[in-house]
Amino acid sequence: MLQISFCGKLGAGLISPFCDKLSLMLQSKLFTKTLREAPKDEEALNAKLLLRAGFVDKLMAGVYTFLPLGLRVLNKIETVIREEMNAIGGQEVLMPALQPKENWEATGRWNSFEALYKTTSRFGGEYALGPTHEEIIVPLGKKFIFSYKDLPFAAYQIQTKFRDEKRPKGGLLRGREFKMKDLYSFHTDPEDLLKYYAKALAAYKKIFKRLGLKALVVEASGGTFSKYSHEFQVLSPGGEDLIYVCSKCDFAKNKEIVDEAFVRAAEAGKGSCPNCGGKVTAENGIEVGNIFQLNTKYSDPFALKYKDEKGEEKIVYMGCYGIGVSRLLGTIAEIYNDEKGLVWPKPVAPFAVHLLELNGASAKKIYAELTKAGIEVLYDDRKISAGAKLNDSDLLGIPYRIIVSPKTGARVEFKERSKKTAKLVNPKQLVKLVRP
């Protein structure tokens, strides 16, 4: 309540750079700045763009700080994911990163999970830093699952994971510390699991579509998990995976599960789709999500059972469903950019409008009107050159740019970041032009 009244007054709003309810921000107060050039030790396009625009900072290889603008994008990605997880009955929880060795020994992964970070207590005791949470949620499920009446259900979290990756060179695409959404579902039998698996698959499609990404549903090996799995791959030269994609139908397979003859044929330009005969080409892909029918792989070691209608003990069937949340930030940056900088899709942009006042003009009134209308505005009120402001605006990539300048008189310049041309408009039109 306090926040609302605070945001309502422009005077007060100008004191503080942020206001969550209406999302105001003065660029003069923002502590981050754009960089003249991307750091030389950074290879990945997504990281170069995000670092230069001040969305993230690199602490070390594979480990990044989310700065105010980057955190806003991350939060928007999370909101979309949360809404779709809730819509398929996901119940949000938050599980610990610090995990007992015993749980990892129970599944045999204490020694076999190569990228597992470990730590010890000075009072004794060894712990894993969670790279995934089957070892935690299955014992948790045991505390609440007794009968068939307690099934099915699904629980998810958006949480920080740790994996000691080999060569974290992909910027936000492959982190040693990263944010992930992991959903786990619990069922009485494989049929019920399959039904939910289809629901989750549909929810994933919605999520990536809402985020502006074209994600292919790809058959995959499932790595350490299960053979009943699908990956969601966004085609991009920055991707580490190789995907065979049919130009006609929706056939798409990860190279990992394709036989050698097929690979040779495709690489010779002679690959043909096993479904429709169409031409198959190899494309780089970023794996933004994956879904697995775990079946009883993790319920077995913990003896996660329930009593059926006849009172007989049966094993619980499980599915798990991951999305790389911070990887999505990197993926969107990797796809949405041009030679001048980032070009955010509207649903995840840190702000809807970048409002620039140039050459002594004041955009205060327009700032007040837009924010009053509930529009998210980053207001560049800095006393610097027009060139520097325009350059920064392109780097930041906010969807709409509005320029107030003495040159254009009573009208203002309006331009979409994704388009080449600007137009002069009456300030009264702005709310209509900007509102989705």
Add this chain to the structure above:
Amino acid sequence: MLQISFCGKLGAGLISPFCDKLSLMLQSKLFTKTLREAPKDEEALNAKLLLRAGFVDKLMAGVYTFLPLGLRVLNKIETVIREEMNAIGGQEVLMPALQPKENWEATGRWNSFEALYKTTSRFGGEYALGPTHEEIIVPLGKKFIFSYKDLPFAAYQIQTKFRDEKRPKGGLLRGREFKMKDLYSFHTDPEDLLKYYAKALAAYKKIFKRLGLKALVVEASGGTFSKYSHEFQVLSPGGEDLIYVCSKCDFAKNKEIVDEAFVRAAEAGKGSCPNCGGKVTAENGIEVGNIFQLNTKYSDPFALKYKDEKGEEKIVYMGCYGIGVSRLLGTIAEIYNDEKGLVWPKPVAPFAVHLLELNGASAKKIYAELTKAGIEVLYDDRKISAGAKLNDSDLLGIPYRIIVSPKTGARVEFKERSKKTAKLVNPKQLVKLVRP
């Protein structure tokens, strides 16, 4: 948008247990359940209450999972903190937990910070698991602070911390993994720091008040930090700290910084306040927040400097300001309870209303009306005994309980969790009664 239309329809709402926009929840779908008794290995009152009501699960000593109801409370606490941090110009970031050894060596804390968890990479390299973030934010500040024009600013995060605590017996009050809000401020000189310090102190008072807590501002030693510090202590028998409090004025001092003669006098019932002569007694307190004038303690080792108006290099002054976010969840539970269970204050309650249908009645219509009015309702639609539902309702501690039962005809029973008596009301009155 999808979420709104989804929530608008009760039919659809009934499929899913959750709906973020309107916060609907069906108790029949909630995977957690109340426990018949608190786990025997748990000593702390807050943890007993939260575990029994299914708000948290204990993974190991000092490490808890936040279950759906507990996470809702945690999120509400975080929202209050965020609003007040934003109101004093705090810019939200998210820093990593995995931190390079070199940063901790620079401040000399790699060896001296006893509760520091450490881990190694299989490819070489040692890391700290962040128990606090001075070692990260100071080098970050170095990248954006060049001139006096870049100061002052303040950045904060709500993030998961790790500390290898000696005896984590306090439930949520002292965790080995816990959520913390840490704000850091950067200034040109001690005077500017002091001004902001006063602002932060005022913001802290607001936060604790909004959360329903009476927090004393206590002079403290500052431990490893600085002598210019204050603690915020909530008096409670469950607290680990000992605070000398004057019965007349606002004098309050942590035992740590009081001399022995004073301690002896106070313990003999003869303590008198150095300010007003009033009687001083020793009380247990929970430290829910602390603020420090770091001055140049951490800017020195990293040479965090700026150029003043004359172009001269000067050292940056800093403050840091912590709040134990998950500790607050424990503190509120420790304070707000009775012999039957939790009694949440309204601003942080997981839901505003607990709606129970008993003995074959249906509360579906009231559920639809309340949720349509934007009220957060947990709807107990389970087919279990009235006694079990009433018992659960007391354990959960949601502020308003509404009972629909054949016994009360067209009227419904309305009761506040914090009060002894119920009354019968016309269902049309409910929205008015419940709305804040």
